Amino acid sequence: MELDIRLNCLDVDWATVAATLKSVGMAHFPPEVHKKSFEASHATVFVRNKGRLVGFGRAISDGIRQAAVYDVAVVPEYQGQGIGTVILRTILGNVPNCNVILYASPGKEDFYRTLGFRRMQTGMALFTNPELMAEKGFTE
Template sequence: MTIEVKYSCDEVDWDLVASILKRVGMGHYAPEIHSKAFHASHTTVFIFDDDKMIGFGRALSDGAYQAAIYDCAVLPEYQGQKIGSLILEHILKQLEGCNVILYAAPGKEGFYQKLGFSRLKTGMAKFVAEKIMQDKGFID
């Protein structure tokens, strides 16, 4: 396995991004929507094994003291090989000095806790697809 980290959205296959998110059970949209979201992000990280994209993530930030991480995903066949940790490591390097929030898929909280994240005691959300998020266990 030859791992390469890229930060640019140039030449990203957005169909593959949508496909990976769907495969791992995360929110997914039309490829052009993912392209718009990643291009508008403060930080983007894409992980490749040779020329094959195997994972990615992004962060929104004011670049001063607040940030939020979204869309961290790793192909199932590469999970458990520290690829997710590598994505977070590279995102967090770009967010030094910032408070960082994210919401984890139910059952994945432990992964983020191992990387130094703590559970929030308070938090609020307003989702477009509230019923879906409720069914997935994100909200009561």
């Protein structure tokens, strides 16, 4: 597989981003919302295979001390082929020397552990839809 890795938001099909997030059970919004989120991010990664968008992710950061990773997703039929690892390593390379946080989809914690992430004991969140996040397993 020949992957094309891009670090900008040029020529991204935002409908595919929204559909991919939906297909993997992650938060998804209208395409223009994802466009704004990615364009406002410190680091973005889009992975294509033969022109097809197969994975992506982003980080918000001050670029000095702190970063948070969001929206890491790989199209289901491309999962398990190392694309998620490429996305995360690329993002982490763009926020060197930063503490990096993320919240993993329930059941995906072991993937992030392979990249050095550790479970936090003091993580807290204020969600816009707390009932939905509890239903998905993100909160108690």
